[in-house]
Amino acid sequence: MTKRIVIIGGGFGGLYAAKTLAKTAASITIVDRRNYHLFQPLLYQVATAALNPSDIAAPIRAVLRKQKNASVIMGDVQTIDLEKRIVTMADGELAYDILIVATGATHSYFNHPEWEANAPGLKTIEDALEIRRRVLRAFEAAERETDPERQRAWLTFVIVGAGPTGVELAGALSEIARQTMLRDFRRINPTSARVILVEGKERVLPPYPPPLSAKAADQLRTLGVEVVTNAQVTRINDHEVCIGDTTIPTRTILWAAGVQASPIAKSLGVPLDRAGRVLVEPDLSIPGHPEVFVIGDLAAVTNDDGSLVPGVAPAAIQEGIHTAENIARLLNYQPPLPFRYRDKGSLATIGRAAGVADFGRLKLSGFIAWAAWLAIHIFFLIGFRNRVLVILQWAWAYLTYQRGARLITGKTEPLMKE
Amino acid sequence: MTKRIVIIGGGFGGLYAAKTLAKTAASITIVDRRNYHLFQPLLYQVATAALNPSDIAAPIRAVLRKQKNASVIMGDVQTIDLEKRIVTMADGELAYDILIVATGATHSYFNHPEWEANAPGLKTIEDALEIRRRVLRAFEAAERETDPERQRAWLTFVIVGAGPTGVELAGALSEIARQTMLRDFRRINPTSARVILVEGKERVLPPYPPPLSAKAADQLRTLGVEVVTNAQVTRINDHEVCIGDTTIPTRTILWAAGVQASPIAKSLGVPLDRAGRVLVEPDLSIPGHPEVFVIGDLAAVTNDDGSLVPGVAPAAIQEGIHTAENIARLLNYQPPLPFRYRDKGSLATIGRAAGVADFGRLKLSGFIAWAAWLAIHIFFLIGFRNRVLVILQWAWAYLTYQRGARLITGKTEPLMKE
Numbered sequence: 001m002t003k004r005i006v007i008i009g010g011g012f013g014g015l016y017a018a019k020t021l022a023k024t025a026a027s028i029t030i031v032d033r034r035n036y037h038l039f040q041p042l043l044y045q046v047a048t049a050a051l052n053p054s055d056i057a058a059p060i061r062a063v064l065r066k067q068k069n070a071s072v073i074m075g076d077v078q079t080i081d082l083e084k085r086i087v088t089m090a091d092g093e094l095a096y097d098i099l100i101v102a103t104g105a106t107h108s109y110f111n112h113p114e115w116e117a118n119a120p121g122l123k124t125i126e127d128a129l130e131i132r133r134r135v136l137r138a139f140e141a142a143e144r145e146t147d148p149e150r151q152r153a154w155l156t157f158v159i160v161g162a163g164p165t166g167v168e169l170a171g172a173l174s175e176i177a178r179q180t181m182l183r184d185f186r187r188i189n190p191t192s193a194r195v196i197l198v199e200g201k202e203r204v205l206p207p208y209p210p211p212l213s214a215k216a217a218d219q220l221r222t223l224g225v226e227v228v229t230n231a232q233v234t235r236i237n238d239h240e241v242c243i244g245d246t247t248i249p250t251r252t253i254l255w256a257a258g259v260q261a262s263p264i265a266k267s268l269g270v271p272l273d274r275a276g277r278v279l280v281e282p283d284l285s286i287p288g289h290p291e292v293f294v295i296g297d298l299a300a301v302t303n304d305d306g307s308l309v310p311g312v313a314p315a316a317i318q319e320g321i322h323t324a325e326n327i328a329r330l331l332n333y334q335p336p337l338p339f340r341y342r343d344k345g346s347l348a349t350i351g352r353a354a355g356v357a358d359f360g361r362l363k364l365s366g367f368i369a370w371a372a373w374l375a376i377h378i379f380f381l382i383g384f385r386n387r388v389l390v391i392l393q394w395a396w397a398y399l400t401y402q403r404g405a406r407l408i409t410g411k412t413e414p415l416m417k418e
Numbered sequence: 419m420t421k422r423i424v425i426i427g428g429g430f431g432g433l434y435a436a437k438t439l440a441k442t443a444a445s446i447t448i449v450d451r452r453n454y455h456l457f458q459p460l461l462y463q464v465a466t467a468a469l470n471p472s473d474i475a476a477p478i479r480a481v482l483r484k485q486k487n488a489s490v491i492m493g494d495v496q497t498i499d500l501e502k503r504i505v506t507m508a509d510g511e512l513a514y515d516i517l518i519v520a521t522g523a524t525h526s527y528f529n530h531p532e533w534e535a536n537a538p539g540l541k542t543i544e545d546a547l548e549i550r551r552r553v554l555r556a557f558e559a560a561e562r563e564t565d566p567e568r569q570r571a572w573l574t575f576v577i578v579g580a581g582p583t584g585v586e587l588a589g590a591l592s593e594i595a596r597q598t599m600l601r602d603f604r605r606i607n608p609t610s611a612r613v614i615l616v617e618g619k620e621r622v623l624p625p626y627p628p629p630l631s632a633k634a635a636d637q638l639r640t641l642g643v644e645v646v647t648n649a650q651v652t653r654i655n656d657h658e659v660c661i662g663d664t665t666i667p668t669r670t671i672l673w674a675a676g677v678q679a680s681p682i683a684k685s686l687g688v689p690l691d692r693a694g695r696v697l698v699e700p701d702l703s704i705p706g707h708p709e710v711f712v713i714g715d716l717a718a719v720t721n722d723d724g725s726l727v728p729g730v731a732p733a734a735i736q737e738g739i740h741t742a743e744n745i746a747r748l749l750n751y752q753p754p755l756p757f758r759y760r761d762k763g764s765l766a767t768i769g770r771a772a773g774v775a776d777f778g779r780l781k782l783s784g785f786i787a788w789a790a791w792l793a794i795h796i797f798f799l800i801g802f803r804n805r806v807l808v809i810l811q812w813a814w815a816y817l818t819y820q821r822g823a824r825l826i827t828g829k830t831e832p833l834m835k836e
Contacts, residue, residue: 035558035826052470054823061602062824071604074558074826074833091834092562125827140453140492144510184479186489385814385822389807396803404803405472406480408453408492409543415492416509 002027003331006087006094008077008264009102010037010060013296013316013323015382017100020324022067024331029094031087033076035059038125039381041313042390044165046128048172049136049180049403053125055390058383077103079267082289098291098327101264101278102320105297105311108258108275115236119253122165129410131254135173136408138252139181141415142188149249155193156250158241160233161257162199163206164348167216169254170197171351174223179352179401196226196250198243200257203229205348205356207310212356215365219354259311261298268292273300282338284323290336293326295319301339309341313380318342347373352398420445421749424505424512426495426682427520428455428478431714431734431741433800435518438742440485442749447512449505451494453477456543457799459731460808462583464546466590467554467598467821471543473808476801495521497685500707516709516745519682519696520738523715523729526676526693533654537671540583547828549672553591554826556670557599559833560606567667573611574668576659578651579675580617581624582766585634587672588615589769592641597770597819614644614668616661618675621647623766623774625728630774633783637772677729679716686710691718700756702741708754711744713737719757727759731798736760765791770816 003026007014010032018030039056046053061072075089080101087094107121120130135157142154155177159170177193184190197204197220203213204220204227217227228243235242240249261276270286271279277300280286284293284301296316301309309315318341326336345359347369355369364372374394381387393404421444425432428450436448457474464471479490493507498519505512525539538548553575560572573595577588592613599608615622615638621631622638622645635645646661653660658667679694688704689697695718698704702711702719714734719727727733736759744754763777765787773787782790792812799805811822 033830035554035824052472052823053827054470054825057825059602059824062820065601073562074555075562076830076832089832091832125825129827136453137492144491144493183483184477385811385818385820388814389810389822392807392810393803396806400803402480402803404807405470406453406477407472407475407543409471409547412451412494414494414507414509 003097004029004095005098005100005327006031006096007100007102008032008087009104009296010034010072011040011102011104011296011316012313013102013320014100015060015063016317016320017102017295017324018064018070019067020321021327022069024069024328026069026098026327026331028070029073030060030064030070031073031075031077031089031094032060033074035061035074037063037382039386040123041377042381043122043125043128044168044172046125046405047122047131047135047169048176049132049405049407050172050397051390051393052405053129055386055393056381057125058386063382077264080264082268082292085291098330099293100323101268101292101294101298102296102316103262103264103298105259105261105275105277107255108260109255110258112236115255118236118238119160119255121255122169132405133408133410134252135176136406137415139185139188139190140408141251143185144416151188153239153249154251155188155190156196156248157193157252157254158196158198158248158250159254159256160198160241161255162197162204162227162229163256166197166199166256167204167220167348167350169256170195170220170225171223171349171354174225175351176403178224180403180406182401194226195224196228196248198231198233199227199229200232201229208346208348208356208358209363212358212363212365216348216350216356219350219356219366223351223354259297265294265298268294275300283326283336284319284339285336290330293323295323301341303341312346314344315341347376349373421515422447422513423516423518423745424449424514425518425520426450426505427522427714428452428490429458429520429522429714429734430731431520431738432518433478433481434735434738435520435713435742436482436488437485438739439745440487442487442746444487444516444745444749446488447491448478448482448488449491449493449495449507449512450478451492453479453492455481455800457804458541459795460799461540461543461546462586462590464543464823465540465549465553465587466594467550467823467825468590468815469808469811470823471547473804473811474799475543476804481800495682498682500686500710503709516748517711518741519686519710519712519716520714520734521680521682521716523677523679523693523695525673526678527673528676530654533673536656537578537654537659537673539673540587550823551826551828552670553594554824555833557603557606557608558826559669561603562834569606571657571667572669573606573608574614574666575611575670575672576614576616576666576668577672577674578616578659579673580615580622580645580647581674584615584617584674585622585638585766585768587674588613588638588643589641589767589772592643593769594821596642598821598824600819612644613642614646614666616649616651617645617647618650619647626764626766626774626776627781630776630781630783634766634768634774637768637774637784641769641772677715683712683716686712693718701744701754702737702757703754708748711741713741719759721759730764732762733759765794767791
C-alpha cells in the first residue's frame with residue numbers, strides 16, 4: 001500500500017521536504033492553517049510598508065500544483081497521537097505512516113504575556129499589517145496632537161530585541177521618518193522622530209562576530225537609531241516602556257525578542273528545551289519514533305561543537321531536504337543518516353544600502369553586504385512573479401525614497417482617544 | 419484673513435476639488451477617516467485576488483505633498499453644524515468658512531440589514547479582503563468536504579446585483595474557478611463551480627443600452643456564469659439564498675446591489691432623496707448655504723433631462739473640479755456657475771478580454787471594449803508606481819491565467835465547522 005506521509009506546516013522546512021519527496025511513490029499531504037507559504041525573512045518589509053503581503057507569499061497548492069503525489073489541505077493541527085498515528089485538526093483527522101512536524105515558532109514575552117497587546121511581534125502577515133497600522137497611525141496622531149509631550153510620545157518608536165528582525169525594523173522605521181515622510185506633514189517634523197533599539201545582551205546582532213555587531217551599531221546610529229544595549233525591559237503599557245530605571249513615553253513598541261516553539265511540540269510527549277523546541281535525534285526523528293521527524297524552528301538541533309543550529313530559513317530548508325532523503329531511505333529499508341548543518345553565512349540589512357554579512361572568513365558591511373542580501377533574497381524568493389514585483393518595488397523605493405504600501409487598514413478607531 | 423476650506427472625504431470628488439484649489443489663497447484641510455485615496459473602480463480586482471490593496475490606493479498626504487496650501491488630517495467626521503460652521507469628528511473639531519462634503523455612499527440592503535453578515539458588499543479595502551477570504555476559503559473547504567451536497571454548496575457563488583460591480587465580480591469568479599484554480603486541487607474539480615448572477619431588473623447592466631446588456635449577458639454565459647434576471651432575493655442566511663421561490667444552497671453570497679448615502683447627509687438637515695443623497699442646488703451647494711457643497715456619490719444631481727447623474731468616478735471628478743472653480747469665484751465675489759455633467763461614456767469588463775463600452779454613438783463589446791477599459795483605467799490610476807505595478811500584474815495574469823494575491827488573511831477559524 002502507498003505510504004501516507006503527512007507534513008504539518010508549509011514553511012521553508014515543510015515545503016522543501018514536500019518538494020524533495022516528489023520522486024517517491026508515497027502519497028504526501030501537506031497541512032497548514034494558512035493557504036500560503038510565507039517568505040518570512042522579508043516580513044519586516046510588509047510591516048514597514050515597502051512590500052505587499054502577496055509579494056512575499058505564495059499559495060502552497062499553487063507551488064505544488066505540478067507535483068502529482070502531493071495534496072494540500074488547509075487545517076489547524078491541534079494534537080498528534082503518536083500511538084494511533086493520527087493528526088487531529090480543529091475540524092477533522094489525518095492518518096499517517098510517516099510524519100514531519102514543521103510548525104515553527106513564535107516570539108516569547110519572557111513570562112509577560114500581558115505585554116503582547118502593547119508590543120506586537122512579527123511572525124505572521126496579520127502581525128505585519130498590525131505593525132504597519134500602528135506605525136503609520138502614530139505619525140497621523142502626532143500631526144493632530146497639539147500637546148508637545150504627547151506629540152513626542154507618538155513620535156517615539158521602541159523596538160525590543162536587536163536580532164536581525166529588530167535591526168531591520170529599526171533601520172526601516174528610521175528611514176520612514178527621515179526620508180519617506182519628509183515633506184508629507186504640515187505641523188510635525190517627522191525627522192524629529194526617535195527610534196530606540198533595545199537589546200538585553202551587550203551588543204546588537206548577538207549571534208554575529210563582535211566586529212560586525214559594532215559595524216551594524218555604527219550604521220544604525222548613522223541612520224538616526226538610538227542603540228541601547230545591556231538593557232532589560234521591565235514594564236510595558238499603552239503609553240510607556242521602562243528600560244531598567246528609565247521610563248520612555250511612547251505609543252509604539254515593537255517586539256522582536258525571544259523564541260517560543262509552536263505549542264504542538266507539547267502534544268508529542270517528548271523532551272523539549274527551555275524554548276519549547278523538540279530535542280531531536282541526530283536524524284531529526286523523535287526518541288522512540290523513527291517515523292516522526294521534527295524540523296525547522298520547532299526542532300532543537302545540536303551541531304557537532306555543541307552549539308544550536310540557528311532558527312533561520314537556510315537551516316529549515318536543509319533539514320527539510322535531509323528529512324525527505326531520509327524518508328526515501330526508510331521506504332527502501334535503509335537506515336537514516338544524521339543531519340549536518342552547513343552554515344553558509346548570515347546577512348542582515350540596516351535600511352538603504354547598509355548591512356552586515358558574515359560568510360565565515362569573508363565578512364562584509366555597508367553597501368556590499370546590502371547588495372549581497374538583495375541578490376540572495378531575490379534569488380530565494382518563491383515564484384517568478386514575486387521576484388519581478390519585489391525587484392521593481394525595491395528599485396522604485398530606492399530611487400524615490402518612497403514606500404508603496406502606506407495604507408492604514410484593519411480596525412478603525414478614533415486617533416486621539418486616550 | 420485666509421479662508422478655511424474644509425473637504426470631508428478623500429475620494430475622487432474631494433481629491434480633485436483639493437487639487438483644483440491649489441492656486442487659491444485659501445487654506446485647505448482635507449479630512450478622511452482613511453489615510454489613503456482608494457481607486458474604487460478596481461476594488462473588485464482586490465476582492466478577486468488579482469491586485470494588492472496598495473496597488474489601487476495612495477496615501478492622501480503623499481498625493482498632496484507638494485500642494486503647500488493643503489493639509490491632510492485623519493479623522494472620522496460624525497456631524498456638521500451649519501450654523502456654527504463646525505465639523506465634529508469622533509475626536510475633535512474643525513472650523514470652516516467653506517465646506518465640501520464628499521463622503522460617498524455604501525451599498526443598501528433594502529431594509530434587510532441582517533443580510534450583510536452573510537452577503538458582504540464591496541466598498542472598502544477591508545470589504546475586498548473579506549470577499550477574497552470567503553471565496554478562496556470556499557474552495558479550500560470544498561476540497562476537504564466529503565459530503566457531495568455540502569461540497570456543491572461550497573462551490574456555489576451567488577452575486578446579487580448585475581450592475582458593473584456585480585458583472586465584474588461574476589466574470590472574475592468564473593475565471594478563478596475555470597482557469598486560475600484549474601490544476602490546484604486533487605479532489606474537487608474547480609471548473610464545476612457555479613457562479614450565479616442575480617438581477618432584480620429585466621437585464622444585466624441596467625443603465626446601459628439594451629443591445630450592450632444583451633452582449634454582456636452573452637459574454638457572461640460564455641464564461642460559465644448563470645445569469646438570472648427579473649429575480650428578487652427573498653431570504654439570505656449562512657447556507658442558502660432564496661431567489662423568488664427557488665432556494666439555492668450556497669456558502670458564498672456577495673452583495674453588489676443598492677446605494678445608500680453616507681449617514682453624514684442627515685446631519686445637514688436638508689432634503690434628501692430615497693437613497694439618502696442630498697438634493698443639491700444647480701451649483702452643487704445646499705439650500706440656504708451657498709458656502710456648503712455636496713459632491714460625488716453623496717449628492718443627487720439632476721441632468722437637464724431630469725435623469726440623475728450616475729454615481730461613477732468621472733461624475734465625482736467633474737463635480738470636484740467644478741466646485742473648486744465655483745469656490746475660486748466665490749472668493750472673488752463672483753456668482754457660482756451651475757454644474758453640467760458631461761457623460762464621456764461607460765465601460766464595464768467581464769473577465770479576460772471581454773467587456774462592453776458605451777460612448778454614445780460608439781458602442782463596443784468584446785476584446786476592444788476590454789482594451790479600452792484597460793487603457794482608461796491605467797491612465798486614471800493615481801501614481802506612476804501604481805500604474806507600472808498594475809500593468810505588470812495584469813500582463814502576468816493575462817499570460818499565465820494566474821492571480822497574484824491568493825492569500826486567505828484575517829480571521830482564522832476552522833474551515834469545516836457548521
